[in-house]
Amino acid sequence: MKLQTLQDLFVEEIRDLYNAEQQVAKALPKMEKAAHSPELQNAYRMHLDQTKNQVERLKQIFGDLKLPVRGKTCKGMEGIISEGEELLKEDADPDVRDAGLIASAQKVEHYEISSYGTARTYAKQLGYTNAARLLQQTLEEERQTDEKLTSLAERSINPRATSQQK
Ligand code: FE
Ligand code: FE
Secondary structure: OOOOOHHHHHHHHHHHHHHHHHHHHHHHHHHHHHOOOHHHHHHHHHHHHHHHHHHHHHHHHHHHOOOOOOOOOOHHHHHHHHHHHHHHHOOOOHHHHHHHHHHHHHHHHHHHHHHHHHHHHHHHHHOOHHHHHHHHHHHHHHHHHHHHHHHHHHHHHHHHHHOOOO
8 A cells, every 4th residue: 555644644745845836936937927927937937945945845845755856747737827828829918828827826825825724734743843844835836926916916907908999
């Protein structure tokens, strides 16, 4: 039996996240290039820095637990990112595309928030105090990013995409 305990499931989750973050790190520069709003470009750039840091935290967790640093293809993230890329092929008004880019980025964040929440809780229950702390830090960054995207959409991107004077 490969998954015999919660510990095994925890390792699976960390491997999934490690791969997911690498996919995100690759996708963010493409999203930044596709964005029209400088504010949105900036949000992508900032989150790329955070993402690199999040990858380092996961490496630290593998190290602490004396596990090989190894990911496992995250199909969920592949799907979310490929839907986002489909949008980029559409013939879209730049402001409308920005609104769609935000929606796509928030799907990424929500996937991460869900997985980090689970992984953090497992770490706590398994007594991996340091891992739990690192996962909590990343969870908070993902939540902040999500909130920032909501406010950017509501305050500027969606109203611009709504305007008829194009
Ligand atoms: Fe992340
Ligand atoms: Fe993220």
